[in-house]
Amino acid sequence: MLRLSPPFGDVQLDEDGEGPVLLVSAGIGCTPMIGMLDHLAATGATRQVIAVHADHSEQTHAFRETLRQLTGKLANASAEVWYEQPVGAWPAERTGRIDLSTLALPTGLTAYLCGPLPFLRAARAQLLAAKVPAADIHDEVFGPDLWLGEQS
16 A cells, blocks of 8 residues: 655645745655745746756766756756766866855745755855855755764
8 A cells, every 4th residue: 555645844845835946856856846846837827946966977867868858848947066076077167075165045035955964065155155045944864964963
């Protein structure tokens, strides 16, 4: 038996919101972000959407083509990707770990973060430094380090 439910937890898209949305993920943490992008595309959302993803390389980037397709379906969306070890030619400013300070973040955004714990801590700190209110930053740990809690 498989039990299904609507999304719950801190990383669920506010469907009534009209302000800009920032989706930030690393590794397989892109899974809920792809679901949110799919919903936004299916409903014809017009709000600004910035999808940011960090991964080791193009080969390990799950849903890479889906990210491109879904942001392409939205009138006001962009995909910003960083690779730690890109295989082919890749912009130097997008090599390594994400740096959200390099993006023009709109005011009034709601941010959703999903990935390993160290990634979440770094992304959250960058958003707080950019003056995004803590109440507008929602995160969920996806990764093998979940059990580490506050020790990492």
